[in-house]
Amino acid sequence: MALDTVAIAATTPDQEQPFAALGLKSDEYQRICEILGRRPSSSELAMYSVMWSEHCSYKSSKVHLKQFGEKAPHSDALLVGIGENAGVVDVGQGYAVTFKIESHNHPSFVEPYQGAATGVGGIVRDILTMGARPIAIMDPLRFGEAHAPDTRRVLPGIVAGVGGYGNCLGLPNIGGEIVFDKTYAGNPLVNALCVGVMRHDQIKLAKASGPGNLVVLFGAKTGGDGIGGVSVLASETFGSTGPAKRPSVQVGDPFTEKVLIECSLEIFAEDLVVGIQDLGGAGLSCATSELASGGSGGMRVELDTVPLRDPNLSPEEILMSESQERMCAIVEPHKIARFLEICKKWDVTVTVIGEVTDGDRLIITWHGEVIVDVPPRTVAHDGPVYNRPVARPNYLDGAIADTPQLPKLDATNIAQAILDLISSPNMADKTWVTSQYDKYVQGNTIQSQPEDSGMVRIDERSHLGVAISTDANASWSYLNPYEGAKLALAEAARNIATAGAKPLAVTNCLNFGSPEDPGVMWQFAETVRGLADGCLEMGLPVTGGNVSFYNQTGDVAILPTPVIGVLGVIQDVRLRTPMAFNCEGLDLFLLGATNADFAGSQWAYMHDQRGGTVPVTDLQREMRLIDLLLEGQPIFAAAHDLSQGGLAATISEMVLHHGIGAGLDIPGDLATALLSETPGRVLVAITQSDSQKIESLATKYSIPLTRIGKSGGSTLSINSVSISIETLREAYTQTFPKLFGTEKLG
């Protein structure tokens, strides 16, 4: 295959280029020609096409996402905001915490195990890149109907992949979500969150400054992963004998990543890098252009020095390769010897591939010939921006008008209703999944599944810790994406506070259908507006996130699924409030008022009712509730959030956790009391002597307070009806083993 150099490009302006096959529109191609003052070389075309893709450039979402900056609340805690690999938050005592969620949806549908595994690997490198030691992961997941045959292929594979990669890295899995809905058939969502910790002075940024500094590639060798599009380019334009076989699926190598983590942390500890960037989507194209444009602007890279797994890769392919487990660092020349030594100690492949220059061009050569000569900013940051059409979708009016039928509950059917609820796949025990994840490794896990939030200790002496929760209620977002986003934010923050941690910062992963559908774009715009407004009102900065579009099959998009992650800090993890009571005789109080909120509820889902008006969240009240929970923490023996499945689910989960029963006394409409999903409610357990205190707290924060029962006994009793704990447990625990118990091979 002939090499297309910059010199050739300059003299062959009329050479046709397959920009459309690479996903570029003709006006985008024109802009590239204008930027360069000539047609791009094939390597330049490859770089621009991948960097200007939706995935890398956020071209459809950018105009909306900027609200997170414009409406950002003032926050002293924010050390690094949106734009870097991950945001960084000050949690006190000199510690900084970084966290972020990312999606790996489509690859996980094609090859569930490897797709999910490499999703975990990718987000962990983002966190590592900030200079932090990764300390925990979470995995919010969405699947098609639990009984669908394809779910039996996809779910076990994804779960094994999340576990296989995360366990091998030694990262405790401290939470996640598993939700089923038919719109996710063909579009499973694999979102992965990672959190890391460092000292303030260890924060690293993606910038290549200091002419003469070296560009160092380390980690796995580069293979032909994820470069299908570029093979098109190589074969079409230059008439090779047809594209070589390129992998359609990337295989992760968690061992290589584990070693890369330890090696990088040792390098950071000795302060050997000026800037650093992980290689993820768009591989070297992204890393070199972002490092260069984040720094002084000039960089020269000898692409033929890149160590290859497949010696037949073309320069275009090397630039595009998305091979996993690689990092790119900027190192001062006098520190390179030590850098190489540490890589050798960990047996990590390392190569100096170029240097920072004092120009403002990114120049890439291949055996001495210049194949790329571009202003790096134009690749990394000046991609196209679309103001895509937005239109309120037609389904909405009908859906909102379709108010769900209120269930009727009385002594004759209440037990069955509860058993049906807690045995339904969305509500049932997830131990079949979470027991495949290591939650003990690193010895700092304070809370993990099935608690409301995950919590890890970050200092063994001071007992400082952080808590994280991720939440999304796509059924609400479907009916009202603006409120849906706020409700998810409120729920995640509440889940942190029930444990006694103070919410500090937000990350998110926005999973949607095609941005080319104005209805989907409207859902997206409303979601971002809701989240930005919510964050502003609650004083919580959005520190980063991820957008995943094109989750749809034909015309049918997934439910709009904004997964919101909230991080909080707790001064002394020993004082946290667990989700369940472990003794008898405690008073159970419900904080918050209950209305008949069935739209988007589990009960409605189970009865195939998808319409209605979603509750409007009152963030001021949510914030008062959070303050109440934090102030009241010393008196709470247990606190558990009410969300999907309402009070019925919450009390069942509390009872089952330690096998201690409860008796509830419920006046009024049973169905509303037990199954409604009115937001802003928490069930707390306290000793009788503290009743006075909770009453005065409720008054102080004007949160409705109802005493609803007592812990104890071997049944869950509601008014005159009792269900034995064994019956409850059977219903709760059998669902997943029955659905997915058949062993996967491998």
Place this chain on the structure above:
Amino acid sequence: MKVGVVTFPGSLDDRDAARAVRAAGAEAVSLWHADADLKKVDAVILPGGFSYGDYLRCGAISRFAPVMTSIIERANVGMPVLGICNGFQILCESHLLPGALTRNVGLHFLCTPQPIRIENISTPWTNNFQQGAEIVIPLKNGEGSFQCDDKTLDQLESEGRVIARYVGENPNGSRNLIAGISNARGNVVGLMPHPEHAIDSLTGPTADGLAFFTSVLTAMVGK
């Protein structure tokens, strides 16, 4: 007294093991797989993890690390060695312990608080337990099913070398519910579940695991 904790590439529970050693009152000394020097330690722990990714067979590659040559030498003259999970697998691959650990019958990685019974309290790693004590510590592995031939099994049983057994349902298909064994001399112990993750009920299911680490102190001081 000094207890060495070996780090192989891919070790994960080395820090937790060192923390457990310190919690028991001993000094934890970090040992590096590529370094044959045991730094004058009195005992050694091979921690859990996925050394070399465990891609070939758990423990198969680590067994050849330079540090193992020294450990095998000292183990054969009585130095206490505890292999936890991946460490147990390495001890079997090194032939310091008989048998092998194979794929769980459920074919999944399994992480769970696991009840076990201490069956032999005469080893340097179990002497602080009561005979027959039932404790709960985490079990977490994908290849924890202890297998050996009938003759070896008879020998292990008749010599009292099964030091811990799972209680209740067999979690992984191990023969005779074996959770841990020792060598003939008793100084080398392999254990599938993880006592280092159960030294404090704040972060573990219980604090039951600490006694493995205080035991070795007792054993050494008693000498």
Place this chain on the structure above:
Amino acid sequence: MATIVVDVMLKPEILDPQGQAVLAALPRLGFTFAKSARQGKRFEIEVDGPVTQAQLAEVSKAAETLLANPVIETFTVRVEE
């Protein structure tokens, strides 16, 4: 009785961390013969013999749906001598 063997290997373009681990370990143990190494799976399946063409076709179908993952693996089916 006859034995049918199904060999399953990762496609050549797919990263093979297992094979790499073997390739890296061999020279450390003093074995210098290997230029490359790949690791796959081998299934031995006993069937009522003698093996018919129809049976082999069935096994191939089973290999494709169950024993191998065609997205990343290739397989061969043969009767063991």
Place this chain on the structure above:
Amino acid sequence: MATIVVDVMLKPEILDPQGQAVLAALPRLGFTFAKSARQGKRFEIEVDGPVTQAQLAEVSKAAETLLANPVIETFTVRVEE
């Protein structure tokens, strides 16, 4: 270049949960041919050819020390045609 294949199987008396899972799954998918199933590993190692006796002996040694665990596994070494 030549390829040497090392096949590693669990000894018959050692529990083989993967093989059992295959055996259980086949009839669920409508495949009724299997009387028993075992799962093992296959290594493909490329060496500079042609393969000598000495080289094969080396590979056997490597199989015995590294590729297979003789406590639970057996192996065969052969040159791939």
